[in-house]
Amino acid sequence: MKIKAQFGMVMNLDKCIGCHTCSVTCSNTWTNRPGTEYMYWNNVETKPGVGYPKEWENNDEKKGGWHLKNGKLELKAGGKFSKLINIFYNKDLVEIDDYYEPWTYDYENLVNSPEKDHQPVARPKSQLTGEYMDITWGPNWEDDLAGAHETGKNDPNMRNLDEQIKFEFEETFMMYLPRICEHCQNPSCVSSCPSGAMYKREEDGIVLVDQDSCRSWRFCMTGCPYKKVYFNWKTNKAEKCTFCFPRIENGQPTICSETCVGRLRYIGIVLYDADKVLEAASVEDEKDLYEAQLGTFLDPFDPVIQKEAVKQGIPEDWIEAAQKSPVYKLAVEQKIALPLHPEYRTMPMVWYIPPLSPFMNALGGQVDSLSPDVIFPTINQFRIPIDYLASLFTAGDTGVIKKVLRKLVAMRTYMRAVQLNKPFDHSILEAAGMTEEVAEEMYQLSAIAKYEDRYVIPKSHREDSGDMFSHQGNAGFEFMEACRSCMGGGQEADPLEYYESGFWRELDESSPKGV
């Protein structure tokens, strides 16, 4: 057993109002530099829709993630040898136009224009070429189903739905899907990088690109099935969501979580057995991947696990944090959070509580006199088809989605009864497999949880690591090389201090540089 700690996030989709605050604050923090302006490490998609970049979920074509080849896990885009052979031209690369051509506006014209018959306008100008352009696609083109009658049918998740429910006007449904990098347990981006510039942090599972080692081979972007590695077209290097590691190391939530208007994000750690990851990612039936991933998580309350974790160097306060972790509670204990597209086999670590759709609507006026026989069948009539949710979160297994929705409905009906002092039919809870305590707990965490309950973030142990400032520049986006040693008076990093892992040892004893 090799115990690792890993940060995870859960998003409660019922609460997302699609305001894009998360995208904007993320962008202001990380991607307001030239070459990155098209990137939204956090983006919010309206589903159904092709998303950002276009049709990212269509991995039959985009070739992201893993698949089973003769029973063995292999990168969908091709193994190591095939990558080297195709290194001169990556045949599966997503182009910038699939995201969108970044633009700005000719604002000066508003001020400098001479007097004319018409108002001056600020015409859009491409940031790639500096020329005037017509805007035909953007990062958020399908917001609130705009144009979805055209693009929506290309949404890969629509494939499993009945023709007639697809886009008849009356039946139209939508939901928001905020997305960041999943900081996967089995990251295919890291595995696709030939120069070893991408890595997963041993201590907390955060996946990063070493800017100094990236050699512009651009395979990681194809490798990620969520298309969450981006290419900086100015520096010709890959960049991606950092899980705001400078904040996380200080016990603060990521900026997208901190600023989330719906307060729907949860951050915490889970302990998992790294020795089980490969096996779990290789289970034959895609529908078993969700359970298999759950199977890698370890119970932080189990004394045997605790002892072993301490032995393996996991700090005590991290074990405590794992016990309080809202991610562990929602995903493992309450089982209402689900991974996004487990069929990509990367074992993603950003999980989602599926949305309920307008739930009172579906029940009509009779909400207070409900029995399980009435309440649960209505789940099938929810606006958002079960099949659609299953395609997003369970590789098509509708059974799991129904179970989760039942729990959510049962919790709500129970809490409604409690707060209005109405009689309650307890068989509703039983049928959902819950007790009153569980319902209460679910309510606490999903409805009224405070900041400290939503974010249980153990600090990184600085006392062991010397001066964290000297680590800057080795990871993340500190590429103003000249200033490496002048940050906060930090001492020069001794690279050996920071790169203990076997990989870098083999390449170069004395420095974190790549080949």
Add this chain to the structure above:
Amino acid sequence: MTNLDIFLWIIFPYISLTIFILGHIYRYNTDQFGWTAKSSQFLEQKRLRFGSTVFHWGIIFVFFGHVGGLLIPKLWFDTIGITDDMYHFGAIWFGGLAGLAVVIGGFFLFLRRVAVKRIVKNSSVSDYVALIMLGIVVLVGFTNTAGYTATGGSFDYRVTIGPWLREILTLRPSEGMVLAMAQAPIGFKLHVSLAFVLFAIWPFTRLVHVFSLPLKYLNRNYVVYRNIKPYHKTKVAEKKEIN
């Protein structure tokens, strides 16, 4: 042996090789961030596909051709029974084809770099210099193969340029070989001199990517882990990769 000959066939090659070696060491140590292939596929890929693929496969064959023709002594070929005719057949056909691939692929890359707006706007001076210098060297070289060797020219670079280059590389240039260079046809002289100009600018362009061919990938584990901090030094050597 004139002063010019000494400069061209002894001094300049050494200046160039010195810049080549020290330049790479300097750049590698000071500019890891800039040490990349500078892929531009993200901005434009339709034209890149043909150009880059054909150019690169061509230049790889051309490279091995140069190793075979210049670095490996003729005697060695004679010993293993490869006759002059056989060698020339290979050099002209395979060498010629590879050269043609480089010329055509390179031409496409050049067209792309001057015609596609997005690429033009995002090219540095060094991108142009590298591509154009490379283009000139390749064109002159290809002209030699196609216009001289293939049409029966009597100059044999395997007993002139080859030994001269080996002498230069092993740090013992001789008068005899410098004279042989001085008497080589102008096309060959140009090709060699321009190549040394290219070597001198090489470390300061994107061409450094050639030395980063990531062969290590082939026997690496897929998932790479790195530590943030040096905790528990005792466990250092342990392999921290899973699959």
